[in-house]
Amino acid sequence: xxxxxxxxxxxxxxxxxxxxxxxxxxxxxxxxxxxxxxxxxxxxxxxxxxxxxxxxxxxxxxxxxxxxxxxxxxxxxxxxxxxxxxxxxxxxxxxxxxxxxxxxxxxxxxxxxxxxxxxxxxxxxxxxxxxxxxxxxxxxxxxxxxxxxxxxxxxxxxxxxxxxxxxxxxxxxxxxxxxxxxxxxxxxxxxxxxxxxxxxxxxxxxxxxxxxxxxxxxxxxxxxxxxxxxxxxxxxxxxxxxxxxxxxxxxxxxxxxxxxxxxxxxxxxxxxxxxxxxxxxxxxxxxxxxxxxxxxxxxxxxxxxxxxxxxxxxxxxxxxxxxxxxxxxxxxxxxxxxxxxxxxxxxxxxxxxxxxxxxxxx
Amino acid sequence: xxxxxxxxxxxxxxxxxxxxxxxxxxxxxxxxxxxxxxxxxxxxxxxxxxxxxxxxxxxxxxxxxxxxxxxxxxxxxxxxxxxxxxxxxxxxxxxxxxxxxxxxxxxxxxxxxxxxxxxxxxxxxxxxxxxxxxxxxxxxxxxxxxxxxxxxxxxxxxxxxxxxxxxxxxxxxxxxxxxxxxxxxxxxxxxxxxxxxxxxxxxxxxxxxxxxxxxxxxxxxxxxxxxxxxxxxxxxxxxxxxxxxxxxxxxxxxxxxxxxxxxxxxxxxxxxxxxxxxxxxxxxxxxxxxxxxxxxxxxxxxxxxxxxxxxxxxxxxxxxxxxxxxxxxxxxxxxxxxxxxxxxxxxxxxxxxxxxxxxxxx
DNA sequence: GTGAAAGCGCTAACAG
DNA sequence: CTGTTAGCGCTTTCAC
Numbered sequence: 001x002x003x004x005x006x007x008x009x010x011x012x013x014x015x016x017x018x019x020x021x022x023x024x025x026x027x028x029x030x031x032x033x034x035x036x037x038x039x040x041x042x043x044x045x046x047x048x049x050x051x052x053x054x055x056x057x058x059x060x061x062x063x064x065x066x067x068x069x070x071x072x073x074x075x076x077x078x079x080x081x082x083x084x085x086x087x088x089x090x091x092x093x094x095x096x097x098x099x100x101x102x103x104x105x106x107x108x109x110x111x112x113x114x115x116x117x118x119x120x121x122x123x124x125x126x127x128x129x130x131x132x133x134x135x136x137x138x139x140x141x142x143x144x145x146x147x148x149x150x151x152x153x154x155x156x157x158x159x160x161x162x163x164x165x166x167x168x169x170x171x172x173x174x175x176x177x178x179x180x181x182x183x184x185x186x187x188x189x190x191x192x193x194x195x196x197x198x199x200x201x202x203x204x205x206x207x208x209x210x211x212x213x214x215x216x217x218x219x220x221x222x223x224x225x226x227x228x229x230x231x232x233x234x235x236x237x238x239x240x241x242x243x244x245x246x247x248x249x250x251x252x253x254x255x256x257x258x259x260x261x262x263x264x265x266x267x268x269x270x271x272x273x274x275x276x277x278x279x280x281x282x283x284x285x286x287x288x289x290x291x292x293x294x295x296x297x298x299x300x301x302x303x304x305x306x307x308x309x310x311x312x313x314x315x316x317x318x319x320x321x322x323x324x325x326x327x328x329x330x331x332x333x334x335x336x337x338x339x340x341x342x343x344x345x346x347x348x349x350x351x352x353x354x355x356x357x358x359x360x361x362x
Numbered sequence: 363x364x365x366x367x368x369x370x371x372x373x374x375x376x377x378x379x380x381x382x383x384x385x386x387x388x389x390x391x392x393x394x395x396x397x398x399x400x401x402x403x404x405x406x407x408x409x410x411x412x413x414x415x416x417x418x419x420x421x422x423x424x425x426x427x428x429x430x431x432x433x434x435x436x437x438x439x440x441x442x443x444x445x446x447x448x449x450x451x452x453x454x455x456x457x458x459x460x461x462x463x464x465x466x467x468x469x470x471x472x473x474x475x476x477x478x479x480x481x482x483x484x485x486x487x488x489x490x491x492x493x494x495x496x497x498x499x500x501x502x503x504x505x506x507x508x509x510x511x512x513x514x515x516x517x518x519x520x521x522x523x524x525x526x527x528x529x530x531x532x533x534x535x536x537x538x539x540x541x542x543x544x545x546x547x548x549x550x551x552x553x554x555x556x557x558x559x560x561x562x563x564x565x566x567x568x569x570x571x572x573x574x575x576x577x578x579x580x581x582x583x584x585x586x587x588x589x590x591x592x593x594x595x596x597x598x599x600x601x602x603x604x605x606x607x608x609x610x611x612x613x614x615x616x617x618x619x620x621x622x623x624x625x626x627x628x629x630x631x632x633x634x635x636x637x638x639x640x641x642x643x644x645x646x647x648x649x650x651x652x653x654x655x656x657x658x659x660x661x662x663x664x665x666x667x668x669x670x671x672x673x674x675x676x677x678x679x680x681x682x683x684x685x686x687x688x689x690x691x692x693x694x695x696x697x698x699x700x701x702x703x704x705x706x707x708x709x710x711x712x713x714x715x716x717x718x719x720x721x722x723x724x
Numbered sequence: 725g726t727g728a729a730a731g732c733g734c735t736a737a738c739a740g
Numbered sequence: 741c742t743g744t745t746a747g748c749g750c751t752t753t754c755a756c
Contacts, residue, residue, distance in 0.1 A: 063493040065427045066733035069748045111473045131425040299661035428749035431732045
């Protein structure tokens, strides 16, 4: 005999129709009430109250996916990056932090896409544009294929620290070369001359620019850079540790460098660990400077070059939102822009003047 | 005279109807082809190929929000946590890492919701259940109100390190008390007796349990704990630094503690910084041990208690997915479960035997 | 084998 | 002021 609707449907979010039924009005009346911005005044006070009461009773929440279907907008931003399995990617994490803060402030949610490797990315990225997000923020993308092949029809996107500037979108990065020069100039100013650069991976624009900044600063100071005083490795502590060991091993009996300029804090940390393991003191025996000013640096009391990572994240959100607006208004994609932010030198406990008499490598 | 459809609509993702039109078949034929699982054989080879070719040409991607509307499932998981403005929340970040890895492996995307404060959370969380995600992972939620008030109708959810176990959902955490005992027992084993505990905020279950583990380990060893040897502060480096300074200030002229057990790596780092600033040597003058084994710990060469944070993240995803399945199959909410993972002691460079003669605080 | 029709929850454009 | 109709892009059921 339970022919009519049973008392309450257990597990299904209340819908506008439910609210309308409860309040004795149509679903669209309920819609009108619950979305005051446009049409609130059209509904009588009395009806409004009934609807509001019903919505509250039923704990009504508008279904955003249904809404997205009609106004073609999810209010969700996609963050694409590579979260390696090994040590957490602190660089990514700080940008992420900035992105989440700004997105939240702008009423957007952030969805994270983890590309296992950038080789897979050009296949994966198109799949991310499936309506669940309105645009993409690419963090340190390392993609060689031309964007037209993998970026769906000028989908709204921005790139932070891309290996090549992505055409047709906003590109944001820090001044890697300038930052490297700041670091090296400081080392030079302290009197260091034999400076080892433990650089990042070949092919990464950031790594290349830091390497170039290193060379230029040395050149400008008239300091020669022997070929073996530049090595390249991964942007990780393991990479730094291996590079450091390998270098020391292959230079036994020769003088220890005065200082090391590492292309990232992770690399610097690896160097530090290997140096300490050999009983070498930092900064008394050798100075070290990193890059990024991630948490690593603070915890290790490492001097470093700070990039405004969180700011980069916030700006990326702003640029992306602008681009999304333009896109929905039918404006052509705003042409590629390139924004470069300044870096700052942070001095901590790994910098000192060189030793009077260089140590020999054991 | 462009009366018919113009050559190509510029900016709008291709739809099933578009594909069908291009291939000269109906939209549902296209649908049937492009979603082989159920109905692939029903369509003729020839039609299949035409559809596939059209889809490729048009770069067709199924719209997940439309699909979600019909099968009530977004394949997106929500991660709710508090990303404070100050130092990045490394604890959150590591759990996050595990969540993203596992979710990606299971074909789910992860959406991050940042509650500015847990006070706001009970208002915010219901809003997150708006169809954009299928379930929620609450990371270290600190909510006093009963779950029935803020968790929408037993929406699928799991909690990692909740301050109270959330009823009706899976609760996951590490063995905080056991971990604390491990740490303290190690200190005791080295011969330390006057151990200062710099604990986390009052009210956080994790902080309380670590504090309790500290007390119990001392009691079990017959070591008394004066009331002023337990202080509480925020889970941050700043908190640790302030607490350390305040304690040293108020104990001038008294003997320095043998060792410090900090309730988090962040706190430990703050302590370390203040100790070093006073010229005290770790571990020669005083031993320090942290909790969490975040990056902080490694970079600062800090001994600590490791929690399987990434594993917690992975398990949370698995539990949530199970719960989502149960939910859609109409099974009642699986009753609350509680999973407690073991911790591991990690020894680095901040542990040593106590000094023969205690130092006095300057 | 294939198309027509209905509906997921919502909003927009009209009628009444 | 309010209800009806149509449609966002997709899937499912059911005729043909």
